Amino acid sequence: MHIMNDSDGPTPVSPLLLRLKAAEGDLTKSEAVLAQWFGRNESTLGLETGATIAAKTGVSEITVSRFLRRLGYRGMAALREDLQTRGTAQLNGSEFYLRLLDGELGTLIRRDAEAVLAIGTQVARPEWEQAIEAIHSADAVYVTGFQTVRGAAEDFRRRLAIIRDHVTFVAAHDSGLAEWLPGRHANRCLILIDTVPYARETEPIVRLAKTAGMKVVVITEELNTWAAAYTPLVFFVVSKVHAYVESSGPLASLLSLVTHSVAARDPETAKARLAAWPTLLRELGLF
Amino acid sequence: MHIMNDSDGPTPVSPLLLRLKAAEGDLTKSEAVLAQWFGRNESTLGLETGATIAAKTGVSEITVSRFLRRLGYRGMAALREDLQTRGTAQLNGSEFYLRLLDGELGTLIRRDAEAVLAIGTQVARPEWEQAIEAIHSADAVYVTGFQTVRGAAEDFRRRLAIIRDHVTFVAAHDSGLAEWLPGRHANRCLILIDTVPYARETEPIVRLAKTAGMKVVVITEELNTWAAAYTPLVFFVVSKVHAYVESSGPLASLLSLVTHSVAARDPETAKARLAAWPTLLRELGLF
């Protein structure tokens, strides 16, 4: 009852929405998930199949099938047909967005989306593969990042640690970098995330890592001019969207691509580790 | 200046149209028929199948199949997938990027960009203003987030703390939530960031916060169905892009919009605090 706003908006009431509304209140947990997903993805529903919806919502295919029947459709084909005859097929989707992307926030969203697309130029560079290889083949990986991207760096470490062993977050202040004393691991790699001005300690850290014989990957923003002097593995994200505080969305997107690419170097291991992860969390009693 | 396509009509450039254009001039008779039909029926293409297209155009099914491969799609399924990312074509300069965005990483980038655009639907909801107001007017703001989005939550806290006072990160484990004992602040607000399954403690925390009389803002993903029962201030990001590890880029983008919107409630103060921040850091001797 609290999401009535859809009805007074420009959204035309579609047969599907009507049926969802009618079923509301008498739904099981899985069905509620499906109903919500259907409502939020109406525009591209016709492009889905039972299996893809199942994968995206985390229920089983048969539950999707049953839910459709519950709504009164004889199956996916019937739903598509319904969407088609009403003309609600899809085109709405993007045009709908465009209308919403007016105003100040809309501009910021567009800039962020464009910055994400611009990542394409970075992953297309030959250095990208080199960087992924460096991370993949390293015995130990260190991740660092400061201030307002420190959390992004830490999340990146967590995700990468799901994929491979020996990934550590280092911060110049507290750890004292003791782990960098020449030691067991011959083949080490530092990933520095530095998209903030004023973080003056980053350059010394890179120098130190180089001295210690590490490969160094730097993820930074367009204005950074010093990193290239130390390593060819420098990647840029657009961070200036001219908000009060700059967005780190594109940075997070790039970092997720790094994780993905490293995982793709050894898909079997990655899948196995991913599958084991939830279990591991439970066994640790943390969640 | 690079958007020359305005000259040949208002037709927006989609990945499909680009490919049709590229193939143009080197087409067989049947292919020309198909190309034309594809162009005119782009909006409902996803609802067709190889056989239905064959019937409507008068060619055979296999020719449709071959034509799709000629365009660079591996089949109908691939085309449908491409159509789903149509929104990305609406961005400035995307004609340029689209060329780079082939392959697996390209698909992931597009999905991320699409997910960012979809944020538009969230900020357009009336609840958005309510949430910003709740955060802006609260005496104290608590931020929480777990596992692979914990860092994002912490970064968000840092940034929001630049804009306003009394922003705290809370984690159920260590802090024990002692700060939530009924106390000095009457008007408090919790921002929960929960886009990960398996984070089972989040629901109790929201319940606790509600009991303590707080306003609650939840930022979650599409499959979350429980949050709406506690608060209308629930906002969704698309997190499923089907990488090995899901991207948190769109989440970070949304969070930066929250920060921005809160700052925009009191621009003078925000600007002043932002300007003072670097100085503050230096004085603390941290950077």
Add this chain to the structure above:
DNA sequence: ATGGCTATGACAGAATGCTAACATCGAATT
């Protein structure tokens, strides 16, 4: 006309999508 070439289609097998029947799980009731 003949030969070589490409475009197209027919058919069958592979792949994928959908659902019925049974199995399992968990919550509510006794």
Add this chain to the structure above:
DNA sequence: AATTCGATGTTAGCATTCTGTCATAGCCAT
């Protein structure tokens, strides 16, 4: 605690959709 019932998943089978192989039709140059 035991029982029941509904929700959900698993397996398996059929239906649909897609594509590889081979055959035929049309075109062009000789």
